[in-house]
Amino acid sequence: MTTIIKNGTVVTADLTYKADVRIENGVITDIGQGLKGGAELDATGCYVMPGGIDPHTHLEMPFMGTYSADDFESGTRAALSGGTTMVVDFVLPGQGQGLMDAAQMWHNKSGRANCDYSYHMAVTWWGEKVWDGIAEAMGAGMTSFKHFMAYKGALMVNDDELFASFRRIGELGGLAMVHAENGDVVAELTAKLIAEGNTGPEGHAYSRPPQVEGEATNRAIMIADMAGVPLYVVHVSCEDAHEAIRRARQQGKRVWGEPLIQHLTLDESEYFHPDWDHAARRVMSPPFRNKQHQDSLWAGLMSGSLSVVATDHCAFTTEQKRFGLGNFAKIPNGTGGLEDRMPMLWTHGVATGRLTMNEFVAVTSTNIAKILNCYPKKGAVLVGADADLVVWDPEKEKTITAGKQQSSIDYNVFEGKTVKGLPRFTLTRGMVAIHDGEVKTQEGHGKFFAREPRPAINKALTQWKDLTAPRPVVRTGVPATGV
Numbered sequence: 152m153t154t155i156i157k158n159g160t161v162v163t164a165d166l167t168y169k170a171d172v173r174i175e176n177g178v179i180t181d182i183g184q185g186l187k188g189g190a191e192l193d194a195t196g197c198y199v200m201p202g203g204i205d206p207h208t209h210l211e212m213p214f215m216g217t218y219s220a221d222d223f224e225s226g227t228r229a230a231l232s233g234g235t236t237m238v239v240d241f242v243l244p245g246q247g248q249g250l251m252d253a254a255q256m257w258h259n260k261s262g263r264a265n266c267d268y269s270y271h272m273a274v275t276w277w278g279e280k281v282w283d284g285i286a287e288a289m290g291a292g293m294t295s296f297k298h299f300m301a302y303k304g305a306l307m308v309n310d311d312e313l314f315a316s317f318r319r320i321g322e323l324g325g326l327a328m329v330h331a332e333n334g335d336v337v338a339e340l341t342a343k344l345i346a347e348g349n350t351g352p353e354g355h356a357y358s359r360p361p362q363v364e365g366e367a368t369n370r371a372i373m374i375a376d377m378a379g380v381p382l383y384v385v386h387v388s389c390e391d392a393h394e395a396i397r398r399a400r401q402q403g404k405r406v407w408g409e410p411l412i413q414h415l416t417l418d419e420s421e422y423f424h425p426d427w428d429h430a431a432r433r434v435m436s437p438p439f440r441n442k443q444h445q446d447s448l449w450a451g452l453m454s455g456s457l458s459v460v461a462t463d464h465c466a467f468t469t470e471q472k473r474f475g476l477g478n479f480a481k482i483p484n485g486t487g488g489l490e491d492r493m494p495m496l497w498t499h500g501v502a503t504g505r506l507t508m509n510e511f512v513a514v515t516s517t518n519i520a521k522i523l524n525c526y527p528k529k530g531a532v533l534v535g536a537d538a539d540l541v542v543w544d545p546e547k548e549k550t551i552t553a554g555k556q557q558s559s560i561d562y563n564v565f566e567g568k569t570v571k572g573l574p575r576f577t578l579t580r581g582m583v584a585i586h587d588g589e590v591k592t593q594e595g596h597g598k599f600f601a602r603e604p605r606p607a608i609n610k611a612l613t614q615w616k617d618l619t620a621p622r623p624v625v626r627t628g629v630p631a632t633g634v
């Protein structure tokens with residue numbers, strides 16, 4: 152089957168030019184002027200861009216005594232509706248569970264996906280089984296591994312475990328990832344706040360100040376450097392974490408930071424809303440910050456010290472959020488955003504002049520495709536690339552409202568916000584899944600994307616400074632007393 156996207160302007164991470172795009176059997180086979188032959192999609196007045204890649208989702212994930220409410224079907228439908236054509240979800244092994252065993256559980260759920268997906272693996276505990284599991288996961292296309300430095304007593308790993316895991320991942324050519332918050336301090340502050348009667352959702356924000364994130368980010372960067380592994384820091388929410396990432400990058404370290412669209416556009420005042428439900432629906436970790444931190448995140452995207460905009464889509468219904476009535480520590484952490492990331496970033500980034508269209512493509516798609524080694528199959532408008540594309544209409548507007556969203560929860564954290572810039576068409580491997588808001592998704596169309604390790608980047612890094620190599624023995628024996 153042949154499709155031609157006609158009369159649009161192709162926008163990639165580095166180029167903007169007028170061209171038609173031919174798609175055959177889900178792959179781009181030609182880009183040029185006046186292409187003919189096949190079903191035509193009219194892109195007049197639109198930009199033809201690589202579909203978004205959201206590298207941070209939690210679909211149907213067991214967490215805090217429940218499951219996140221969007222599954223691979225509703226989650227990927229929401230993604231496509233907003234111009235995102237690939238998600239990377241986190242496989243979360245239980246305590247003592249093997250990595251491949253957990254990956255199989257994820258495969259059992261992801262068969263319903265409407266668009267392509269890949270997995271990161273979480274390292275939620277440490278032992279020989281995990282050591283072996285890292286190599287097995289790497290061989291099965293899962294080459295990135297997230298570590299929780301928070302959620303003490305549940306998912307958190309300690310520094311000795313972090314160092315061991317980072318070294319293992321580094322030697323195999325993988326990518327280390329961290330949720331960077333000092334879990335010990337968070338646990339102490341949480342207990343203190345509850346004991347003092349500070350039990351509402353605002354307590355969640357008080358319990359996780361920017362310092363816990365800045366400290367953990369810097370610690371992870373230093374441990375990764377000693378282990379010789381590249382590092383990706385998820386949900387960077389504040390200047391304290393951004394500063395550590397900026398410094399590391401200036402020093403030549405392979406460190407990338409990922410702000411979320413929520414932290415870029417919503418601030419901490421949400422937690423002080425008089426309505427408990429309103430505030431609890433916005434409880435996520437890290438919490439929303441003040442305007443100064445927001446400015447820092449935008450500056451990072453503009454200057455290139457932050458590389459990717461994601462969502463951490465982990466949606467819970469109001470009913471689920473109410474598990475935390477009377478104790479903020481029991482509010483399931485997470486917010487949605489899959490459907491709104493691209494239009495919100497366009498509206499607040501491109502339309503305001505903060506980002507160029509090419510930078511928009513870079514931070515929503517191409518950069519992460521490169522970091523995760525999916526490029527140029529994904530994240531590109533090139534002959535041979537998958538036709539995961541969005542035909543973006545910069546004039547199309549809507550007001551975000553839960554009643555019209557694809558996500559299965561009963562609210563939207565961006566409720567009432569108007570966005571200008573939306574998909575005219577979203578294509579997943581050549582199939583039109585969205586046309587002017589009309590949903591034509593096909594359950595099960597999505598395929599697992601297996602990724603290859605990247606030993607070259609780890610090698611470059613460890614040759615620069617291999618701190619785990621045996622150190623020279625300079626002196627032997629015990630020195631005599633006195634100097």
Ligand code: DUC
Binds near residue numbers: 209436465484485486
């Ligand atoms: N933060 C969240 O808010 N939800 C899921 C996991 C996480 O780290």
Ligand code: ZN
Binds near residue numbers: 385
């Ligand atoms: Zn996290």
Ligand code: ZN
Binds near residue numbers: 208209463465
């Ligand atoms: Zn997450």
Ligand code: ZN
Binds near residue numbers: 586587
């Ligand atoms: Zn149309």
